[in-house]
Amino acid sequence: MHDSPWASEPDSVPIEPAFEPRPFEPPTSAPPKAPPLAGHDEPWTDLRVGALADALLRAPASVLAALRANPMVGARLALIVVLGLGACGLVMATFSGGLQLLFVPVKLILGMLVCALVCLPSLHVFSCLSGAQQTVRETWGAMLMGIALMGMLLVGFAPVLWIFGQATHSIALMGALHLCFFLISAGFGLGLSLRALSRMNDAPVRAGGLWAVMFVCVLLQMSTTLRPLVGPFDGVLFHERLFFVGHWFQTLGS
Amino acid sequence: MLSLVRLDATLLQRIRTHDRLGGIASSAIATILVGAGLYGFAFGFWRGIGAAIFSSVKLPALVLGVAALTTLASGLIAPLLRSALSLRQTGIAILVSFAVTSALLGALAPVSIAWVWMQRPMAAVVGLAATDPRAIPSIDTAQALVLFHTAVIAVAGIAGVVRLLGLLHRLEPRGGVVRRLVVTWIGLQFLVGAELAWITRPFLGRPHLPVAFVSPEALNGSFFEEILLLARSTFGVGAPAMLSLFGIGIAGWLVNVLRASAEPARIEVLPRMLAVLAPIARTVPWSSVLGARAEGHDVRIRLAADATLVEEELVVGCPNGPDARRMAARIERARQLGAVGPFRTVDEPLSG
Numbered sequence: 203m204h205d206s207p208w209a210s211e212p213d214s215v216p217i218e219p220a221f222e223p224r225p226f227e228p229p230t231s232a233p234p235k236a237p238p239l240a241g242h243d244e245p246w247t248d249l250r251v252g253a254l255a256d257a258l259l260r261a262p263a264s265v266l267a268a269l270r271a272n273p274m275v276g277a278r279l280a281l282i283v284v285l286g287l288g289a290c291g292l293v294m295a296t297f298s299g300g301l302q303l304l305f306v307p308v309k310l311i312l313g314m315l316v317c318a319l320v321c322l323p324s325l326h327v328f329s330c331l332s333g334a335q336q337t338v339r340e341t342w343g344a345m346l347m348g349i350a351l352m353g354m355l356l357v358g359f360a361p362v363l364w365i366f367g368q369a370t371h372s373i374a375l376m377g378a379l380h381l382c383f384f385l386i387s388a389g390f391g392l393g394l395s396l397r398a399l400s401r402m403n404d405a406p407v408r409a410g411g412l413w414a415v416m417f418v419c420v421l422l423q424m425s426t427t428l429r430p431l432v433g434p435f436d437g438v439l440f441h442e443r444l445f446f447v448g449h450w451f452q453t454l455g456s
Numbered sequence: 457m458l459s460l461v462r463l464d465a466t467l468l469q470r471i472r473t474h475d476r477l478g479g480i481a482s483s484a485i486a487t488i489l490v491g492a493g494l495y496g497f498a499f500g501f502w503r504g505i506g507a508a509i510f511s512s513v514k515l516p517a518l519v520l521g522v523a524a525l526t527t528l529a530s531g532l533i534a535p536l537l538r539s540a541l542s543l544r545q546t547g548i549a550i551l552v553s554f555a556v557t558s559a560l561l562g563a564l565a566p567v568s569i570a571w572v573w574m575q576r577p578m579a580a581v582v583g584l585a586a587t588d589p590r591a592i593p594s595i596d597t598a599q600a601l602v603l604f605h606t607a608v609i610a611v612a613g614i615a616g617v618v619r620l621l622g623l624l625h626r627l628e629p630r631g632g633v634v635r636r637l638v639v640t641w642i643g644l645q646f647l648v649g650a651e652l653a654w655i656t657r658p659f660l661g662r663p664h665l666p667v668a669f670v671s672p673e674a675l676n677g678s679f680f681e682e683i684l685l686l687a688r689s690t691f692g693v694g695a696p697a698m699l700s701l702f703g704i705g706i707a708g709w710l711v712n713v714l715r716a717s718a719e720p721a722r723i724e725v726l727p728r729m730l731a732v733l734a735p736i737a738r739t740v741p742w743s744s745v746l747g748a749r750a751e752g753h754d755v756r757i758r759l760a761a762d763a764t765l766v767e768e769e770l771v772v773g774c775p776n777g778p779d780a781r782r783m784a785a786r787i788e789r790a791r792q793l794g795a796v797g798p799f800r801t802v803d804e805p806l807s808g
Contacts, residue, residue: 259535261763355536358529362648365525369655370678390536397765 245271251285254278255354258394262347266398269343276339279346286353287311293360294431297367297376301435309431313424314353318345321417325407329399332408340402348395355387373433374453380432388418422446460487460555463619468626477548484551485520491555491562492516495612498568499605499659502578502598507660507667514656514669519554521652526550526644537636538716538764539628549623550641557616564608572601584664594663602660617642629735632717639713654679718756721770725790730757732770748787750780757787 245268246257254275257265269275291307326334326341336344366379396410407413425431426446444452459467460483470476496515500507527550531543541549578598581591617638624634655674661667687695724731730740746758746767753776759768774780 259532262765263761263763266765355529355532358532361525362529362644365521365648365651365655366678369651369675370681371676372678372681375678375681394765397761401761401765 246275249274249278251278251281255282255350258282258347258351258354262394262398263401265347266344266401269347270340270402276343276346279343279350282350283314283346283353284311286350286357287314290353290356290360291431293364293367294380296364297432298430298434302430305435305438306431309428313428314349314421317417317421317424318349321345321413321420324416325395325399325413328409328413329403329407332403332405334399334403334405334407336399336402341399344395344398344402347398348391348393350391351394352387352391355390356383359383359387377432377450377453384421385418388414388421392417419446458559460484460552461559461619463552463623463626468623471545471548471552471623472627474542474544477544480548481551484548484555487555487562488519488523488551488558489516491558491560492519493562494565495558495561495568495609496659498565498572501569502572502575502601503661503663503667504578510667510669511659514659516558518649518652518656519558522645522649523547523550523554525648525652526641529644530641533640534637535764537633537640537714538630538766539633539637541624541627541637545627549620549627550645552623553616553620556619557612560612560615561609564612568605568608571604575601578663581664582666586662586664588664591664598660598663605660630719631735632719636714636716639710643710650679654682716766718769718771721757721772723757723770723772725787727790730787730790742791742793745787745791748784748791750774750777750784753777753780755780755784755787 244264246254246261246264247268248254248257249272254265258279265275265279269279287310288307291310292303294310295302295304295306322338322342322345325345326338329336329341334341363376363379363383367376370376392414396407396414399410400406423446426444426449427440429441429449430436460480467480470480492515493512496512497508499515500509500511527547528543530550531541531546534541534543534546576593576597579590579594581588581594584591586595620641621634621638624637625631628634628637654677655670657671657674658668684695684699687699691698719735721735722733724733726739729742730745732738732740740759744760746760748755748757750756753774755772755774757770757772759770761767772783774783
């Protein structure tokens with residue numbers, strides 16, 4: 203029988219443990235949720251529009267961290283949305299020219315922001331269904347990230363659309379091309395918004411795909427309400443209310 | 457010029473390190489102007505010197521136009537497909553691939569000129585109707601030559617795509633990312649190239665019509681409207697349905713090709729982390745490994761989202777199923793221990 207591990211060596215100096223001894227606590231459950239990799243959540247500090255846009259493409263995690271730490275980032279993202287959609291609207295308007303050069307960018311920017319505001323409550327509630335803890339402002343920030351990415355991608359596709367707009371006179375063809383590129387941009391942008399919300403809460407947004415489909419439908423309906431976006435200018439008043447699919451068939455038929 | 461075609465190590469290093477990219481761009485543009493210009497000359501040669509000069513101006517303009525109009529979209533999409541290429545590197549990669557195509561076209565221009573010279577010369581048929589018996593032999597020859605030139609340009613284009621693949625594989629080690637980049641870029645280039653070629657037509661022209669720099673109908677219609685017209689004349693009322701089916705097929709194929717896939721990897725299990733040796737060497741703390749499971753002869757390891765907010769999956773090949781299951785179990789054990797640590801156990805005092 204001995205009292206300590208060093209009992210057989212009475213002359214030796216007891217070694218002080220280098221740490222506070224505490225009883226062994228075995229893991230009682232699965233490992234905790236994965237924290238981000240080191241350095242990836244450091245807030246983005248360069249708030250110049252170009253640098254922020256680049257960060258949104260390459261390191262959205264740092265933009266998300268900056269968004270939660272600095273309210274100015276949200277304003278900068280909104281500026282990216284305005285610049286991106288404005289440029290895209292300008293290119294869209296070159297198809298018809300005239301007053302459309304003034305109206306289409308404005309319609310595009312306002313239409314997108316109204317859609318975002320309309321769909322914000324549903325996104326926030328959907329994320330709360332998954333146990334999300336973020337504030338409405340943070341949900342808005344995640345949504346702005348996605349819309350800003352959409353705007354940037356639409357700017358990237360603008361030269362492609364411009365060259366088609368210079369040759370064809372077919373509103374149906376131009377509308378279809380704009381729709382294709384819009385859907386591609388929306389896929390990337392809304393995906394980013396949902397992933398940003400997942401990162402905030404370490405859990406995916408329940409029914410996020412359904413919400414994204416709803417957002418796209420609202421946006422398509424808004425584009426029908428604000429028509430004409432592709433065709434020639436025909437007044438500032440709203441046209442008769444029409445379901446967007448019906449409007450497409452009308453355009454194809456004409 | 458030839459270093460672009462060879463894609464030698466110095467050039468690669470310059471692209472990788474963003475070193476004097478302007479010089480590479482200048483060389484690529486010069487190669488396109490010379491190579492595509494020479495082939496443009498060969499393209500229009502059968503119609504006479506005037507048409508040859510027109511084509512020698514339009515073909516390089518077409519190539520450079522496609523590069524200019526697609527670079528921004530390609531560069532913005534690249535990071536979204538998980539590539540580390542910058543916008544400038546993307547632009548250079550596109551220019552280099554077009555330069556390779558143009559260099560090959562330039563090299564084949566003498567062959568094409570000789571081939572054209574050996575064909576039946578064009579008769580004086582300008583102003584005749586297309587159905588006039590005197591015009592028909594020249595129209596037949598012109599159609600055969602367009603087919604020949606299209607085949608040569610297609611071969612050179614394939615060489616350019618192969619070179620682009622080689623370049624991207626050396627800049628970006630993940631095969632899945634390279635595949636998605638190339639499919640996206642080529643899709644965009646096809647879309648723009650088809651429309652620009654439509655606008656800048658004719659390159660050879662119809663023998664019974666006078667030579668023109670651009671068609672009077674250049675800005676009236678588009679390549680895809682012409683496809684619709686051709687489909688209507690071929691399929692009649694079923695044309696929209698046929699084209700819709702074709703479009704859905706293409707879209708389905710694209711979605712399948714562009715879907716992110718797990719990357720083949722080599723790993724080493726360390727006490728505190730997982731060392732990924734390939735495709736991109738890095739260490740991943742156990743807390744960022746979400747799980748490992750055996751699937752056939754492979755082990756699939758899921759990594760937490762990184763700075764791009766996208767989760768990643770690695771595939772590690774094993775000799776057989778039991779080995780894969782053992783490795784997955786070992787990774788899971790190491791992960792469970794590593795994820796809750798660091799901690800130390802304390803000897804309980806031994807008492808009687």
